[in-house]
Amino acid sequence: MKPTPCKRPESKEWGKAKNVNVTVVMINQNETVAKVSAAIEAGNMPDAFDLGRDFMLQLAKNARIEPVDDLYKTIGDAHGGWLDSTNKGSNPKDFGGKLYGIPFGQSGNLLNRRDDVLSKAGYKDAPKTWAELLEQAKKANAPPKLFSMGFALSNVGDANVQNEVLRGYGGRIADDAGKKCTIDSPETREYMKWVTDAFAAGLFPPGATTWDGAGDNNAYQSGQAVFIANPGSVYLNILKADPELAKGSKYSALPGGPKLRTAPTGLNFRAISASSKVKDLAKDLLAFMSDDKYLSDYYGKAIYGPVLKNGMNAPIFKESVLHAGLLDLALNGTPANFPDTDNLALAEYNTNFLTPKMVQKVVVDKKSVEDAIKETQAACQAIYDKYK
Amino acid sequence: MAQSTSSRSLAGLKAPRFSLGKTDAALGMGLVAPVLICLMTLVVYPFIFAVYISFTDRTVGAQVVNFVGFDNFRYIFGTQGFQESVRNTLVMVFVLQSMKLVLGLGIASVLNQAIRGRTVFRGLTLLPWAMPAFVAYLLWKYMFDPTQAGAFNMILIDVFGTQLDFLSSRELAMPSVIIASFWRGFPFWVISFLAAMQNISPELYEAAAIDGASAWKRFRHITLPSIQHVILVVTLLSTIWTTNSFENVWLMTGGGPSNATMTFPVLAYYGLQTLRLGEASAVSVSMLPIFAILAFVVVNLLLKED
Numbered sequence: 193m194k195p196t197p198c199k200r201p202e203s204k205e206w207g208k209a210k211n212v213n214v215t216v217v218m219i220n221q222n223e224t225v226a227k228v229s230a231a232i233e234a235g236n237m238p239d240a241f242d243l244g245r246d247f248m249l250q251l252a253k254n255a256r257i258e259p260v261d262d263l264y265k266t267i268g269d270a271h272g273g274w275l276d277s278t279n280k281g282s283n284p285k286d287f288g289g290k291l292y293g294i295p296f297g298q299s300g301n302l303l304n305r306r307d308d309v310l311s312k313a314g315y316k317d318a319p320k321t322w323a324e325l326l327e328q329a330k331k332a333n334a335p336p337k338l339f340s341m342g343f344a345l346s347n348v349g350d351a352n353v354q355n356e357v358l359r360g361y362g363g364r365i366a367d368d369a370g371k372k373c374t375i376d377s378p379e380t381r382e383y384m385k386w387v388t389d390a391f392a393a394g395l396f397p398p399g400a401t402t403w404d405g406a407g408d409n410n411a412y413q414s415g416q417a418v419f420i421a422n423p424g425s426v427y428l429n430i431l432k433a434d435p436e437l438a439k440g441s442k443y444s445a446l447p448g449g450p451k452l453r454t455a456p457t458g459l460n461f462r463a464i465s466a467s468s469k470v471k472d473l474a475k476d477l478l479a480f481m482s483d484d485k486y487l488s489d490y491y492g493k494a495i496y497g498p499v500l501k502n503g504m505n506a507p508i509f510k511e512s513v514l515h516a517g518l519l520d521l522a523l524n525g526t527p528a529n530f531p532d533t534d535n536l537a538l539a540e541y542n543t544n545f546l547t548p549k550m551v552q553k554v555v556v557d558k559k560s561v562e563d564a565i566k567e568t569q570a571a572c573q574a575i576y577d578k579y580k
Numbered sequence: 581m582a583q584s585t586s587s588r589s590l591a592g593l594k595a596p597r598f599s600l601g602k603t604d605a606a607l608g609m610g611l612v613a614p615v616l617i618c619l620m621t622l623v624v625y626p627f628i629f630a631v632y633i634s635f636t637d638r639t640v641g642a643q644v645v646n647f648v649g650f651d652n653f654r655y656i657f658g659t660q661g662f663q664e665s666v667r668n669t670l671v672m673v674f675v676l677q678s679m680k681l682v683l684g685l686g687i688a689s690v691l692n693q694a695i696r697g698r699t700v701f702r703g704l705t706l707l708p709w710a711m712p713a714f715v716a717y718l719l720w721k722y723m724f725d726p727t728q729a730g731a732f733n734m735i736l737i738d739v740f741g742t743q744l745d746f747l748s749s750r751e752l753a754m755p756s757v758i759i760a761s762f763w764r765g766f767p768f769w770v771i772s773f774l775a776a777m778q779n780i781s782p783e784l785y786e787a788a789a790i791d792g793a794s795a796w797k798r799f800r801h802i803t804l805p806s807i808q809h810v811i812l813v814v815t816l817l818s819t820i821w822t823t824n825s826f827e828n829v830w831l832m833t834g835g836g837p838s839n840a841t842m843t844f845p846v847l848a849y850y851g852l853q854t855l856r857l858g859e860a861s862a863v864s865v866s867m868l869p870i871f872a873i874l875a876f877v878v879v880n881l882l883l884k885e886d
Binding site for chain 1 (some may be wrong): 639640641642643655658659660671725726727728737743745747748749750753833834835836837838839840850852853854855
């Protein structure tokens with residue numbers, strides 16, 4: 193089989209059993225789109241590979257990956273069934289009537305907080321709303337060494353957590369049909385007041401508007417941030433690098449707003465190339481990689497929540513506070529981008545970081561909230577119009 | 581046979597067309613073919629393909645591609661990011677090239693003098709250029725860090741009790757990127773100018789000095805005219821590189837804050853993230869007229885020099 197980008201080399205064991213030569217290529221998850229895109233353009237696709245939901249939407253639309261509805265059912269039946277959240281995120285309707293990937297893990301942001309700092313400020317419990325978080329942040333803020341809101345406001349994926357705050361205040365990116373942008377709304381104004389007030393109060397660390405993808409991680413790990421939203425990499429890192437910080441940290445679901453509480457879970461899939469000459473073998477490999485024992489070991493070394501009901505029994509979900517949070521996210525989380533319609537236009541909106549850019553227009557460019565909202569509404573609609 | 585043809589050309593005689601024998605022509609074609617194939621495959625084809633897809637709705641993996649005329653260009657020209665990237669690219673290139681030209685000439689003039697430790701200084705001048713770009717820009721990013729960890733803010737806090745948001749404020753982000761880019765790029769200018777200055781005959785300066793010409797006059801009337809060709813070529817080449825430079829902006833600000841440092845190459849990279857290859861190509865292709873003019877001038881100058 194041709195190179196199979198995947199997380200771990202156990203697929204080699206499967207290859208031995210099947211007498212198939214498996215080439216495993218491990219790539220950074222953030223580079224999947226670039227590498228697979230290049231492979232597609234070069235006509236050199238791997239037989240099977242990991243990918244995120246947005247990319248799967250794109251490849252499914254272009255018929256570059258193989259439908260796997262039957263395999264999805266077979267694997268579900270063999271392993272106690274799929275979790276409800278997995279079924280929601282794998283709805284064939286979203287992909288044009290067929291399912292094109294086998295889910296293997298759920299990821300999402302948890303709120304990491306400095307419990308040691310917040311306890312001293314009188315807050316023992318995690319904030320349940322963004323307003324509560326703001327209140328706690330104001331008390332805990334101690335510049336120039338410690339800033340409360342370690343949330344990126346820059347042009348990086350992490351900054352799209354701002355969409356969840358926007359939705360918490362009742363704002364929406366687009367209407368239910370997924371055609372018309374609805375950024376220009378009273379709810380967006382409420383959200384903008386929350387974020388710009390926090391910025392004006394000096395709660396965001398300097399540099400948050402130009403952070404790269406590691407900006408929030410670095411701020412938290414260097415003891416400069418009280419709250420960050422992170423999928424788990426920080427936890428794994430500080431466990432070894434800074435046990436004291438790890439001991440003083442706690443994890444919870446993202447807070448909600450006055451209108452809604454979202455806890456987005458992103459499904460990660462394994463797909464089979466439409467051009468593969470060994471599709472049946474690839475299906476067999478995907479079934480092998482969905483086995484209970486395989487996934488149990490896998491979750492112990494990764495930062496994903498389960499997708500199958502049997503997967504909940506993996507010991508790591510009892511042993512690690514972070515993984516317990518990921519299990520909770522898998523059980524009680526909301527689909528990515530809920531309640532917005534998760535389509536290609538929204539994916540492009542997110543890739544262009546229009547919500548954090550809307551905030552930047554006010555806090556960096558010193559534009560009025562009204563102008564920022566109107567400009568973002570226009571840019572958003574221009575994107576959605578391309579997909580009509 | 582080839583020798584005689586060459587001799588005739590050198591003698592200024594107009595060589596008749598197709599004067600080579602068939603065997604020589606075939607041999608010549610055979611020798612040139614590998615280079616031609618490489619150029620066609622690695623340069624011409626990708627170039628034409630990029631121009632072609634900028635007029636289509638091609639996305640990654642699309643099996644059906646439609647011709648959309650100027651739609652991609654109309655869309656990107658209307659985006660705020662593109663308009664700001666045009667302005668930022670022009671500002672960055674103009675300011676950087678001016679700084680490199682003035683300071684490059686000044687430093688080269690100093691290093692051309694018989695000063696003590698000249699060889700060491702010449703070596704040190706090359707260091708920024710020898711350093712890998714990503715290391716250089718990450719170092720500058722850390723020095724500009726807005727917290728107490730940044731070298732500049734450490735000094736500012738100690739001396740003035742205040743700190744500056746170098747990379748996160750609209751006013752300071754572009755100047756900060758320009759300073760880092762200047763530091764990384766000026767050695768090329770200095771070394772090129774220095775090499776050209778060393779070819780100027782010392783007698784010219786001696787004669788001018790005897791005639792009472794001041795240092796400025798000697799620089800103005802001897803040095804500058806003697807190296808003007810090098811100045812032009814270096815300026816044009818560096819302008820092309822600077823316009824195309826990606827890592828300086830990407831590593832330091834990612835184009836932010838709020839498009840304050842967004843340039844053409846960074847915008848094109850963001851375009852690729854959306855998998856809409858047609859639009860991403862349109863961003864790159866929109867730079868082509870500028871590059872075509874610059875490349876035309878450079879090639880003409882080089883041919884003249886030959």
